[in-house]
């Protein structure tokens with residue numbers, strides 16, 4: 001496989017996984033993006049400049065997650081490796097449950113694809129498969145690739161995903177604390193098995209959530225109930241668990257975003273003012289938290305080749 005470009009720009013969205021009952025399966029792309037510029041250079045060097053989230057914290061060499069995903073993809077396709085200069089402008093907070101690691105991996109894979117002489121040789125399913133190898137589960141990678149809301153699953157041929165309808169009146173609010181929590185830590189507190197009744201409960205709520213997202217936002221509170229992960233994780237994200245409880249008690253469809261500790265709230269647009277008033281009343285619960293209302297990203301990851309004339 002030959003390379004056909006030497007300069008690409010990639011934009012990839014944040015994602016909120018699980019959406020309550022859809023553990024490791026459902027996800028939503030949010031209009032909060034990391035943007036990367038990748039140039040091939042003649043030497044073997046890797047130079048990474050990071051601005052925004054993660055600056056001064058993530059590696060700036062071959063260990064950088066985007067570089068690892070990019071190189072892995074080129075290797076898989078039998079494409080040549082070269083030196084790289086990469087500039088990252090990151091808006092997705094790290095370790096907060098907004099899919100930063102999936103965004104980085106997807107960015108690396110789609111950057112590699114855009115560098116190929118024939119980018120069509122890697123379709124969305126192959127991108128999902130590579131990204132899931134890194135992530136271990138496809139629920140963030142799927143919406144990061146496809147945009148919108150997605151349901152992801154795996155069969156014998158690997159991970160797959162489909163887009164789900166989202167009623168345009170649904171507003172996503174994310175409440176992002178300062179504290180970070182590594183996904184690995186939030187997964188380590190989950191039990192190996194769960195009661196059959198809890199699995200059945202979540203199956204019903206996940207099915208309902210597909211309908212609530214598509215055209216019945218008034219069902220979002222019931223549809224976002226979960227018994228498979230959030231209560232087990234409360235001990236490693238006490239403030240988020242308390243905020244979740246308080247918002248749900250007021251009738252808002254709050255969930256832990258991904259592996260936390262961010263809280264996602266899904267509301268019909270006519271309930272946004274009530275949500276803001278409720279948040280203003282929870283002064284202690286949200287002091288120091290960032291409240292963002294990013295909108296749903298309908299596109300997913302995008303890559304553009306830069307040519308001398310563009």
Ligand SMILES: Nc1ncnc2c1ncn2[C@@H]1O[C@H](COP(=O)(O)OP(=O)(O)OP(=O)(O)O)[C@@H](O)[C@H]1O
Nearest residue numbers: 065094095096097098099100101104182183258259
């Ligand atoms: N843009 C990035 N560039 C380089 N490394 C990144 C980038 N984004 C995330 N990472 C790496 O991934 C880690 C965060 O991944 P982690 O899976 O713990 O959380 P998350 O992906 O933000 O949340 P979640 O998986 O719950 O949505 C960071 O600490 C960093 O090591």
Ligand SMILES: N[C@@H](CCO)C(=O)O
Nearest residue numbers: 017023024183258259
């Ligand atoms: N489904 C994953 C999302 C975070 O990567 C989890 O909750 O652990």
